[in-house]
Amino acid sequence: MDKPSPPALAPILVVTTGGTFDKQYFDALSEYQIAESVIEKLLKVARVAHPVRVVELMRKDSLELTDEDRAAIRAIVASAPEAHVVITHGTDTMTDTAKVLADVSGKTTVLTGALAPARFAESDATFNLGMAFACCQSAPEGVWITMNGSVFNGLKVRKDREAGKFVSI
Structure with a gap:
């Protein structure tokens, strides 16, 4: 008797918008710029x-995102x-974009970002991306934010700039 095949893995769409995740330091300019997505x-x-x-939808700092971008x-x-x-997505306005996505049905959408660019050796980007992959496969339909080891309801979270982390509200 043949064993049944395991179910096919549901594909994941990754949309890049820029933010610290994709920032790169340019010595000649002494500033960070968003570069090609990593x-x-x-x-x-x-x-x-x-x-x-x-x-790769756009290369913007989240503070520069417009209503048209969202x-x-x-x-x-x-x-x-x-x-x-x-x-x-950049962390400064991630929650604003989550609100715009709230009424999209039939999707499990996870926003994630980084507090240090992915190109840096000591970045949280890779871990946050892995968390987002796990979350979008296991969480129910809706909008979620994964940052620094935690999963948040995308509509019940804020960035605490002083503490450098996201907190539930």
């Missing part, structure tokens, strides 16, 4: 075998065939 490289280094599609993020999530979505 997501594909991080997934390769981590040997991620899960089916994934990466869309509408574009919402549109790509709402129209995507994938039910599991990870969005890399």
Whole structure:
């Protein structure tokens, strides 16, 4: 008797928007700028075998995101065939984008970011990305934020700038 095949893994859509996650230090300019996304490289280094599609939507600091940018993020999530979505996003306005995504049905959407650029040796980016992958596969439909080892309801969280972390509200 043949063994049944295991169920196929539901693909994950990763949407990159910029933020600290993708910042790079440019010595000549003495400032940070958002560079090409490092997501594909991080997934390769981590040997991620899960089916994934990466869309680099924009390269912006979240403080520069407009209502039109958030509408574009919402549109790509709402129209995507994938039910599991990870969005890399700057932490300063991550909760604003979560609110815009709140009424998208049929999706488990997880926003994550970094407090230090992924290109830095001591960055939280890779861990946060892994948390987001786990969360989007296990959490119920809705909008979530994963940061620094915690999972938050995307509509019941805020960034505590003084403490340098996210906290439930």
